[in-house]
Amino acid sequence: MNINGVAIEDTFAEAFTMRVARLVITGRTARWAREAAIKLTGFATSVIGCKCEAGIERELASGETPDGRPGVSVLFFTMDKQSLPEQLVGRIGQTVLTCPTTACFDGLRDAPDRLPVGRALRVFGDGFQASKLVGGRRYWRVPVMEGEFLVEETFGMMKGVGGGNFLILADDAEAALAAAEAAVVAITGRSGVILPFPGGVVRSGSKVGSKRYKHMIATTNDAFDPTLRAVTPSALPEGVNSVLEIVLDGTDAAAIEGAMRVGILAACRPGVRAISAGNFGGKLGPHHFYLRRIVE
Amino acid sequence: MSDAVTLVLTTRPVHPLVADCVAADRFARLGTGEIAALPVVHGGRPASLGDFFRITGEHSSSVRVEGDLTDIEGIGAGMAGGELLIDGGVGRDVGLAMVGGRIDVRGDAGPNAGGAAPGAARGMTGGELVIRGSAGADAGARMRRGLVVVTADAGPGAGKAMIAGTVVVGGRAAPGAGRFLKRGTIVALGPLDPPLTFRYACTYEPPHVALLLRYLRTTGQMDLTDRQLTGRYERYSGDLAELGKGEILRWVGEGAGAGAGAGA
Numbered sequence: 001m002n003i004n005g006v007a008i009e010d011t012f013a014e015a016f017t018m019r020v021a022r023l024v025i026t027g028r029t030a031r032w033a034r035e036a037a038i039k040l041t042g043f044a045t046s047v048i049g050c051k052c053e054a055g056i057e058r059e060l061a062s063g064e065t066p067d068g069r070p071g072v073s074v075l076f077f078t079m080d081k082q083s084l085p086e087q088l089v090g091r092i093g094q095t096v097l098t099c100p101t102t103a104c105f106d107g108l109r110d111a112p113d114r115l116p117v118g119r120a121l122r123v124f125g126d127g128f129q130a131s132k133l134v135g136g137r138r139y140w141r142v143p144v145m146e147g148e149f150l151v152e153e154t155f156g157m158m159k160g161v162g163g164g165n166f167l168i169l170a171d172d173a174e175a176a177l178a179a180a181e182a183a184v185v186a187i188t189g190r191s192g193v194i195l196p197f198p199g200g201v202v203r204s205g206s207k208v209g210s211k212r213y214k215h216m217i218a219t220t221n222d223a224f225d226p227t228l229r230a231v232t233p234s235a236l237p238e239g240v241n242s243v244l245e246i247v248l249d250g251t252d253a254a255a256i257e258g259a260m261r262v263g264i265l266a267a268c269r270p271g272v273r274a275i276s277a278g279n280f281g282g283k284l285g286p287h288h289f290y291l292r293r294i295v296e
Numbered sequence: 297m298s299d300a301v302t303l304v305l306t307t308r309p310v311h312p313l314v315a316d317c318v319a320a321d322r323f324a325r326l327g328t329g330e331i332a333a334l335p336v337v338h339g340g341r342p343a344s345l346g347d348f349f350r351i352t353g354e355h356s357s358s359v360r361v362e363g364d365l366t367d368i369e370g371i372g373a374g375m376a377g378g379e380l381l382i383d384g385g386v387g388r389d390v391g392l393a394m395v396g397g398r399i400d401v402r403g404d405a406g407p408n409a410g411g412a413a414p415g416a417a418r419g420m421t422g423g424e425l426v427i428r429g430s431a432g433a434d435a436g437a438r439m440r441r442g443l444v445v446v447t448a449d450a451g452p453g454a455g456k457a458m459i460a461g462t463v464v465v466g467g468r469a470a471p472g473a474g475r476f477l478k479r480g481t482i483v484a485l486g487p488l489d490p491p492l493t494f495r496y497a498c499t500y501e502p503p504h505v506a507l508l509l510r511y512l513r514t515t516g517q518m519d520l521t522d523r524q525l526t527g528r529y530e531r532y533s534g535d536l537a538e539l540g541k542g543e544i545l546r547w548v549g550e551g552a553g554a555g556a557g558a559g560a
Contacts, residue, residue: 066507147500
């Protein structure tokens with residue numbers, strides 16, 4: 001199979017079940033909501049090193065947020081139930097509570113699993129905090145020097161999918177980057193999906209473990225490194241000199257599948273030889289996204 | 297089971313009628329005959345609800361009461377759930393010590409709306425009471441949790457001795473609002489003179505008020521302008537003769553954030 005002359009390899013992306021929360025951060029202006037969201041989702045590219053994965057899902061118009069102010073929707077992923085509230089409390093406390101004019105709301109209101117994030121953050125108020133029930137939902141008002149920080153008492157948690165991916169195998173680094181950028185533009189703003197890596201693109205795809213260093217849980221994916229083609233069993237077709245990866249986390253498999261479809265189609269452009277995907281032989285992750293089936 | 301239970305006043309009471317049996321959650325468990333047989337007190341004498349009201353529907357937690365109810369007391373007292381619509385003015389003690397659900401009064405309410413029974417330490421402990429008109433004295437008095445909205449003027453002592461919860465007054469609040477407040481919030485969109493035992497803190501845009509007013513507007517419980525939604529409020533802490541953790545938030549005008557939604 002090929003699209004615009006780009007081969008779609010007969011393989012699949014292997015993804016994992018994760019836990020996800022959605023945060024709605026609002027601010028007096030879109031700028032301040034964005035500032036908080038950018039800090040909140042910083043250093044959250046991979047659970048391997050960051051213990052969580054996070055990203056901006058989309059920007060929200062004032063009519064879409066609980067308090068009628070412009071906002072940003074953020075998705076937050078961890079591998080287990082326990083670490084999600086830990087990450088949220090630490091990160092919201094340092095990046096949203098501290099950011100001028102912002103408030104923080106739950107974006108998964110129907111999720112039955114509740115994380116007591118606002119309940120934990122309230123103690124910054126040192127006993128001066130107060131709660132309010134509005135429409136059956138409890139919020140905490142934490143006094144701060146600027147005025148008050150408003151945070152919802154609990155946040156919903158549900159199962160999500162992390163680690164959807166596809167690889168762009170290109171003639172050169174310039175073509176790979178242009179294709180990756182096109183894919184990111186196509187995916188950005190889709191509901192239920194984030195791209196947790198810088199600019200949505202990964203240059204350092206990894207394999208599990210190490211051939212040489214026992215303490216490393218992930219090392220370079222040498223089979224896809226063009227510079228190692230001569231010294232390692234390579235998975236790269238002839239003529240491929242640069243590879244970039246798009247990694248996707250989503251609220252469900254359908255969201256990832258839809259985003260992969262538009263991303264792959266956008267990446268099939270001049271200078272790209274093939275689209276592939278990373279997997280572990282289907283042994284580790286329960287979610288398998290077959291490239292050819294997705295773009296059919 | 298029907299979509300709603302409707303009570304239409306057919307015999308106007310000669311004396312005050314205590315009808316504290318009228319509550320949406322109670323009617324959800326009762327048939328039409330059982331509702332008609334519920335006890336009321338008319339001028340100190342026992343009577344039945346069916347002596348005064350024509351009742352249609354059964355087994356529903358959505359209840360509508362129609363007629364001139366200004367001499368009828370205690371409607372919605374202790375209500376724990378469901379929706380109760382009162383289509384007109386109502387007498388004293390509407391929503392007395394209610395626990396949950398929503399009461400929507402499409403007219404004025406008498407004294408002690410959402411208040412406490414005589415001698416009781418607590419009034420409302422949950423739910424929402426919306427009065428689309430004026431309220432008599434002591435609306436929301438001794439509330440522990442919940443929301444009372446008075447879209448027009450409130451009589452003396454609104455939110456008196458509240459333990460927590462929120463009272464919103466759209467019009468003028470008579471003297472004594474918030475007196476003996478322990479915790480809780482009184483949001484005044486109209487004139488209100490805080491008691492002398494309250495102390496001014498600052499003028500700011502409380503985010504929870506914007507959230508609350510937006511909720512009230514979205515659910516059609518209160519007509520509010522954009523200016524009120526984005527308003528600045530003077531915060532008075534009190535009652536300092538009590539715990540002092542309560543507040544009166546008095547609207548003073550449009551906030552600086554008004555119209556900033558499009559800002560980048």
